[in-house]
Amino acid sequence: MGNAGEVQRRVSLLAVAGWAGLATLLIAAFLAALGGLNQSIYGASSFVKGYLEAIADDDIATASTTPGVALDDATLEELGLPADISTAMLRSGVVASAPEDISIVDDxxxxxxxxxxxxxxxxGTEIAESTFEVRPIExxxxxxxxxxxxxxxxxxxDVTAAHNxxxxxxxxxxxxxxTKTGDELAAFTQVAPYLAIAPAVYEFSYDSPLLAAPHVTVPASAAEQVAVTVDAQPTPAFVERVQTKVDEYLAACAAxxxxxxADCPFGIEIDDRVTSEPVWTIVTTPQVTLTAGEDSFDMPPTEGVAHISVELQDLFDGHYYTREEDRPFTLALAATIRPDGSIAIQLQ
Known part of the structure; x- marks a missing residue:
């Protein structure tokens, strides 16, 4: 009986040892698997790649909420940026070209x-590299x-919106x-900073019936500050509308x-007696050209010609005659677009 008990005790010990060994192997396997996950799926490289892939998928909501992407007020102040800097560009449908063929080359x-x-x-058409500094969190x-x-x-x-x-x-x-107030609102050229997801390429432009700006492509690297100017210039439709107003103005003068x-760029002084109503006609209308000035689109002094026909009596010998004469004149103006889309013209 004693021997049987001893054997049973030894069998029990072996079983416990076996289970303990198996548990140790399972724990070791779990820790190894966990370490593998933390090196791969949950690793620093995967974190960076996931951020870049979110940009590639135009999932800007995910990219912009990735830990460490958002800038707090203290960081904005440290970077010399306003606390109310616009985040309007942090949305889908804005990026022109996103990272493609992404690979991690060093960690x-x-x-x-x-x-x-x-x-x-x-x-886009360029191969680029960026190094990201990342740190562990909870x-x-x-x-x-x-x-x-x-x-x-x-x-x-930093966007300079020139002339619009x-x-x-x-x-x-x-x-x-x-985000501007007061006199800043009236500035002919406006400058404003915008936060943008990066790395990415952005395309800036502006097109409207009256103004158009050439398309400008801007690559933005991670943590980079870049500048772009959107240079709005008058369209042919804008020039045509100003030309129409000039024609109407001169026609009213000639009438x-x-x-x-009164308030017209041409006229004449005559010493003899006027015996008929003067008749004015516009021979040559100044052709409108507009270039951006400091606070308006300006037409430089441009030549036109008016013609007068009037019946006169010579005060010296009393004879009657008709005076026909071309009268050159110049016209300059400044044009601006009102908030309602109409054009305001100021003669110079």
Missing amino acids: VTHSDGSHSVTASYRL ALYGVLARWQFSDSPLAVI PLFTVGSLTLDTRA QPVLQP
């Missing part, structure tokens, strides 16, 4: 646990690694006056049966 681990991750990608469920950017990869694009406060980027039209039409 350096530092002693403090942070990583320097270098990604290669194609941006683990998911206490075991799965999580990361954030040490420095935000957001770019800042509006501009278009991607499918979005923005107003550079959005005045006087030697000196």
Whole structure:
């Protein structure tokens, strides 16, 4: 009986040892799997690649809410940016070209646990590389690694909207006056900074019946500050509308049966007696050309010719005669677009 008990005790010990060994193997396998996950799916490289792939998918909501992307007030102040800087460009449908063919080419681990991750990608027709500094944050469920950017990869694009406060980027039209007040609202040229997801390429332009700006492509690297000018110039329709107003103005001047039409650029002084109503006609109308000035679109002094026909009596010998004479004149003006889309003209 004693021997049987001893055997049973030894069998029990072996069973416990076996289960303990199996448990150890399972724990080791779990830890190894966890380590593999933290090196791959939950690794720093995957974190960076996921951010770039979100941009590639035009999932700007995901990209902009990636940990470490948003800029707080303290960081904005440190970067010299206004606290109310526009985030209007942080949305889908704005990026013209996003990173493609993304691959991680280097991942350096530092002693403090942070990583320097270098990604290669194609941006438009160019192959580019960017290095992102990332650091660990509180683990998911206490075991799965999580990361954030040490420095935000957001770019800042300083937009100069020349001669028109509006501009278009991607499918979005923005107003550079959005956060301005007072006299700033009336400025002919507006400048405003915008936060933009990066790396990415943006295309700026503006097209309306009266104004158009050439398309400008702007690549923005991560954490870069770049500038773009959207140079709005008058369209042929704008020039035509101003020309029509000039023609109407000169026609009204010519309709005045006087030697000196009021508020008009032409007239004549005659010493002899006028015996008929003067008749004015416009021989040559100044052709409107518009270029951007400091606060308006300006037409430089441009020559025109008016003609007068009037019956006169010579005060010296009393004979009657008809005077026909061309009278050259110049006309200059400044044109602006009112908020309602009408054109305001100021003669110079």
